[in-house]
Amino acid sequence: MFIDYAKARIKAGNGGDGVVSFRREKFVAKGGPDGGDGGRGGDVIAVGDENVNTLITYRYTQLYAAGNGKNGSGSRKTGAAGENVYMRMPLGTQVFLLKEDGKKIKLGEITQHGEELVLARGGRAGKGNSNFATATNQAPRHATLGKKTQEQELELVLKLMADVGLVGFPNAGKSTLLSVLSSARPKIADYEFTTLEPMLGVVKGSDYRSFVMADIPGIIEGAHEGKGLGHQFLQHIQRTAILLFLIDINTPDPIAAYQTLRSELYLYDKYLDTRPFIVVISKMDTVADPDEAFAPIGKAFKEQFNVDALPISAVTHLNLDKLTHRIFELLDEQ
CATH class of the missing domain: 2.70.210.12 (GTP1/OBG domain)
Incomplete structure (x- = not known):
């Protein structure tokens, strides 16, 4: 426990x-x-x-x-x-x-x-x-x-000490991603709030390099006020070097979801807004045409935030190598 x-x-x-x-x-x-x-x-x-x-x-x-x-x-x-x-x-x-x-x-x-x-x-x-x-x-x-x-x-x-903190709404695919990239075995199921406690996993790269990734229970709107045990969850993000935002491709409004996540972090601790971050669009395996589904989302992130969102799938391993490479690059800059 x-x-x-x-x-x-x-x-x-x-x-x-x-x-x-x-x-x-x-x-x-x-x-x-x-x-x-x-x-x-x-x-x-x-x-x-x-x-x-x-x-x-x-x-x-x-x-x-x-x-x-x-x-x-x-x-x-x-x-x-x-x-x-x-x-x-x-x-x-x-x-x-x-x-x-x-x-x-x-x-x-x-x-x-x-x-x-x-x-x-x-x-x-x-x-x-x-x-x-x-x-x-x-x-x-x-x-x-x-x-x-x-x-x-x-x-x-x-407060957990990790290199990368996974940030997202419940059932965004955080636990699945952690289980694929590392040897951690978090509970995974197709319903919200499957993860009720933080979990760490070591992600190994090439040349004997590795980083620690933390799976933080899902954030909901109002988490900075303590809703959904928000304070208990958000405190673990404070020590992470990089934030990894996961947004489900099936989310009705990915841009609004991203803005809500950023807002919750800022309202809890304004210094989190200055932390290096990566935005990934998860669960690409659940859509019929991944390229067509991602194109307008990727364009919107680039135009509104100058952010290069990365489409991934923990099930088919789509772009997971690119993701780990980008994480190592950010860690090297710290």
């Missing part, structure tokens, strides 16, 4: 206490202070993991708690530090701290494999009494306590 939103509770480790202790040895009647420091509390750390692709783990684990530092002891022995706890997260995860007043503070985001982000630092260690000896107080009888930490609540939001 693909989960792109979760909440998690975390707690860094408490610092260990310093101790009051005095050196006690045979023939040493009044040894000096030798109380050791406590150990530092463990941290809670997020780690990027390219092998993790969902936040589902954080739906079921109640609390991620790091180890507490151990107390110090005599002979100036420092307590052991608490163990860190690591939260392995998919690339593209944003981490927010939820405050009691309802405000959110962004702690950071994970974008690279092995990248670490400290979410909560362990409590500082307490000082033993050996730290407080002076010329006028050679037998201090006090030590400091380690710092205690509090539980915190996090909000985790996953």
Whole structure:
């Protein structure tokens, strides 16, 4: 199951206490202070993991708690530090701290494999009494306590990281295209909203080159306002390098469909309007005369938007080589 939103509770480790202790040895009647420091509390750390692709783990684990530092002891022995706890997260995860007043503070985001982000630092260690000896107080009888930490609540939001994002209305052929170009196996059926969660596929080209393509669930008008789970779907497009608009050849008004898709993206995030893009007219295998059916559509796109739309068919593989070649060209320009 693909989960792109979760909440998690975390707690860094408490610092260990310093101790009051005095050196006690045979023939040493009044040894000096030798109380050791406590150990530092463990941290809670997020780690990027390219092998993790969902936040589902954080739906079921109640609390991620790091180890507490151990107390110090005599002979100036420092307590052991608490163990860190690591939260392995998919690339593209944003981490927010939820405050009691309802405000959110962004702690950071994970974008690279092995990248670490400290979410909560362990409590500082307490000082033993050996730290407080002076010329006028050679037998201090006090030590400091380690710092205690509090539980915190996090909000985790996953935005897929892909080179190409497929954008289109429901049942435009996005999943079929992804399944043909890559080894991904999304659910495919002849009804709208077959795809209910994003899916990634690796498309391999020549010379050992490849790119990652994301199949985003279909967009409907009003998606920027959250209609049809629009916000959950649109957030995954924000990290893609190239937008690939798919418009069904059987759409009554392909130009209007394209304008609606562009408008929804712009209203959600105006910077998406500056992203490189490709327009393809899909399902050419469903019309009797592909050339005749595409000609007026291709002409309209060229005249109105100066866009060279590309007719394709994932079923007959029409122009799929041209499509991948054009994608590689755009990626090289980035």
